[in-house]
Amino acid sequence: MPKPIPVPDEVSKPFWDACNERRLIVQNCTACNRKQYPPQETCAQCRSAEHLEWLEVKGRGRINGYCVMYDSRIVPLQADQPFNIAVIELEEDPEIKFLSHLPGIPVDEVPVGAPVEVIFEEVGPGQLIHEWHVVS
């Protein structure tokens, strides 16, 4: 599925660079002991920037829920409608959520609660993004 290509900025560049190395990282505030995704300039809880570090996670999680998109406003995605959009919760911290099209899973047959692992998908020259697939 052709997807819009993320354009890294100052805050997000480490994340996307890690994706290109097939690693999944999230921010972690050492003061709050609190993970954060998507990345932000400061910790959403204590507002500090100096305590934010990047933390590599295992890339495992479970499907929290989903919907099926039939009429996207994102034009590059419209050719592949309908498609699943699943919410993934991270194994290390279920409050951290990711999105996935769950490649390989038929439309509207999403196994909520099933375990998933991160995979990396090329969306443009030299740019991978994180996706997820169901593991048995």
Add this chain to the structure above:
Amino acid sequence: MQSQTGWMRNREGLGVWEHRGKVAVAGVGHSPVDRRWDEDLEHSLGAYSMLAARQAVAEAGISLDDIDGVVSTSGALGANWAPRPFFDPPYDTEDGLTKVTAEWLARGLGLKNVKYMNSYAGQIGVLWGLAAQAVGDGLCNTCLLLYPAGNLAGRYQQNPQTHARGAAQWTNPWNWWGMPSWAYSFNEYCRRYGSNHDRIAPFVVNLRRNGLMVDWGYYTTHDPKPFTTEDYLKGRWVAKPVCLFDADLPVQGVSCYLLTTAERARDMAAPPVYILNHAQAQHRVRSMVETIEETEAWTGRMARMIYEGSGLSPADIDIFNPYDGFTLFTQYWLEAFGWHGVKKGEAHDFYAGDISVEGPHPLLSSGGNIGTGRTRSAIFVDSIEQLRGTAGRRQVRVKAETAIAGCVLPAGNGHVVFSKHPS
């Protein structure tokens, strides 16, 4: 000068609102509602704003010179007119065409005595609190609250970009925005409480029925035929389980309200409807998506703020007009406010009962946005009319002395409590 957010009642523990019953609504005006702007300047948002404002002033029986406050919104929902060429003044900018600020309205009406203007608030639910607080605080005495809702030709918010920048880099590759997030939320609700999309059909059908009893409603004036359960169940999916009929129809229309002190309102032409409280909320999700836990926590907090500040309890509320622009959220408001005893997970059972305006549980007697189009005004207009006893065919058969109306979603909204009596 009021700060942009310092006036808000946005946390618990503030106690009863200091201006409870001391601010009143004394006039309401509403423009015609069109599907889209037809590029006739007489049907522009600016022209419709002046029309609605004059109606509100006339209903109160006062003159434009009595107006000393105007609040409006910084945007008006629809897209910009530019880069198309503008028109002769006063339609030589977006202001007047795709938005109408307080400043534009004051110029357009030739208001001479305005000492307070604010176009900061983003949407009508928050605007109600802004205007009520401004009158209560004495920043102005007689205030026009304007809410323009625009809609130009063409498909809505199509995004052809092949790259995703800024916040969109985390959402657009997967197509995450409002519609799918609300679909996901509704799925979670149904999974948790054992329900499904089809069970809200009675609610949607009743909204459309109520909407046909609103004289200015879009469907009343353009498509006045009954909407059936079969129609609803045939609705095409937009983001399953959101179908086309779960979303309000974008339209072009303007509502305007005249707020003043309770003391002055008693001398005006229309029967006053008093404001007992207002509250606002703006929340951020923990990570990427709004979870059902967050939605229930946020709606519950708003209900507690509204009851605390008004001094009322759920059993005291006669008219309940929560936001319905996406039908899939109303259950959270209904359960959080506990209107007619509805508890968590019970909303869809409640929809299966008698929620008609003739019955004992007239939920959203306004028809809401689903029944009238996306002006976001019906919920407020109806609340006022029900308490005045002027809702016509929509007039509920049960007691109508208090009302709650609110807009928009759990993550960002404002609510107001109306009363037939000042205390």
